[in-house]
Amino acid sequence: MKIIAVIPARYASTRFPAKLMQDLGGKTIIRRTYDAAVATALFDDVFVVTDSDLIFEEIQSHGGKVVRSIKEHESGSDRIAEAVKEIEADIVVNVQGDEPFINKDNLEKVIAVFKEDIAGEIDLASLMVPIDDWESIENPNNVKVIVDQNQMALYFSRSVIPYPRDKEVGVQYYQHIGIYAFRKAALLEFTTLPMKSLEASEKLEQLRYLEYGKKIKMAITNHVGIGIDTIEDLEKAKRLLEQYPNL
Template identity: 90%
Template structure:
């Protein structure tokens, strides 16, 4: 089973333009993320995929592997599918470019789902974390997921799922953590499938997979990654490096 990591890296960012090229402890954020993915030793290959000449040159100049994204894409899955179409792989893991402090355990969990899937029934693997604060549960920016007894995803929503009609029932709510591992065949098929109503309504691309009968298996984690979305996030990341030099 050949497993590769793909790091989508856009130069433009609404909240923090050029964030991936910002310096973090002597390296750009994107290069630190790339090096961290390689250092996990979980992957047969690691690629950055970008529409930016600046990011392309940054990775290539420092000896990394990078693929130029040619087309404009509506979803992350489409962007990754274009990049890996001609790359030999069985499993494709999407690593977030703005999370330089990669948690190896989380990546191991999504990879293990496929290694344990002897019947090849799982199309995607992803992560969820327990949430108990009602402010987070009701926040539409925090995507919730419900699963069956085998940890297969039943639905993802920005709404509260399940709806607490009876507050006396003990229900654990889960937030979806956007780390994906795809079976390559399912990823490439995704690009041929028209968007349906659930995805269009919720603006969640993972619903397209469910609407077309694909199987998404979830693993539980208590570790939520540290993303860099703002200048303030970058300053926090710099302080984290100062406190924990081993992260360098």
Template identity: 80%
Template sequence: MKIIAVIPARYASTRFPAKLMQDLGGKTVITRTYEAAVKTNLFDDVFVVTDSKLIYDEIISIGGKAIRSIKEHESGSDRIAEAVENLDVDIVVNVQGDEPFINKEPLAAVLEVFRNDTKQEIDLASLMREIKDWEIIENPNNVKVIVDQNGLALYFSRAVIPYPREKNAGVRYFQHIGIYAFRKKALLDFYKLPMKSLEASEKLEQLRYLEYGKKIKMVETTHVGIGIDTPEDLEKARKMI
């Protein structure tokens, strides 16, 4: 089973333009992320896929592997699918370009899903963590997920799911952590299938997989990623470095 990591890297981020090329302890954010992914030793190969010549040249200059996007894309999955379409690979892991402090353990747990899936029934694997703070649960920026008894995702939403009509039902709430591992076929299917109403309404690309009947296995973790979305996040990251 050949496993690769792909880091989608847009230059023109809405909230923090050019954040991936910012200095983080003497190296750019994207270089830190790329090197961290390589150092996990979980992948047969690691690629950065980008629409930016600056980012492409940056990765090539450190001896890394980069792919230029040919088309404009609405989502990271689309960008990755275009990049891997002609690569000989079984499992593709989406590593966020703005998370330079990669934790190996949850990535390994996600990959273990496919090693245990002898019948190849799982299309995607991803992470979730339990949340108990109602401010986090009610925040639409925090995507929630509900699963069945086998840990397969039933639905993702920005809304509170399930709705707590009965406060003493013993429900656990889970936040989706946006690390994905895909079977290549599932990723290419996503690339070719049109967006449906649930994805359009919630603006959550994982709903396209569910709407077309793909199986997403969720793995519980206590890991919380450290992303760089704002200049303030970058200052915190510099202190950590």
């Protein structure tokens, strides 16, 4: 089983333009993320996929592997699928370019889903973290997921799911963490499938997989990555790196 990591790296960002090219401890954020992915030793190959000449040159000039994104894409899955179409792989792991402090345990969890899937039935693997405070549960920016007894995803939503008609039942709520591992065949098929109403309504691409009958298995984690979406996030990351230089 050949497992590769792909790091989507768009130059434009609404909240923090050019964030991936910002300096973090002597390296750009995108190069630090790339190096961290390679250092996990979990992957047969690691690629950055980008629409930016600057990011392309940044990775290539430091000996990294980078793929040019040619088309404009509506979703991360589409962008990754374009990049890996001609790359030999069985499993494709999406590593977030703006999370340079990669948690190896999280990546191992999604990879393990496929290693344990002897029958080859799982199309995607992803992560969820338990949440208990109602502010987080009710926040539409926090995508919730419900699963069956085998941790197969039943539905993802920005709404509160399940609805707490009886709060005494003791339901555990889970927030979806956007780390994906795809079976390559399922990823490529995704690009041929028209968007349906659930995805269009919630603006969650994982719903397209479910609407077309794909199987998504969730793994539980307690570690939420440190994303860099604002200048304030970058300053926090710099302080963290000063405190823990081996991150």
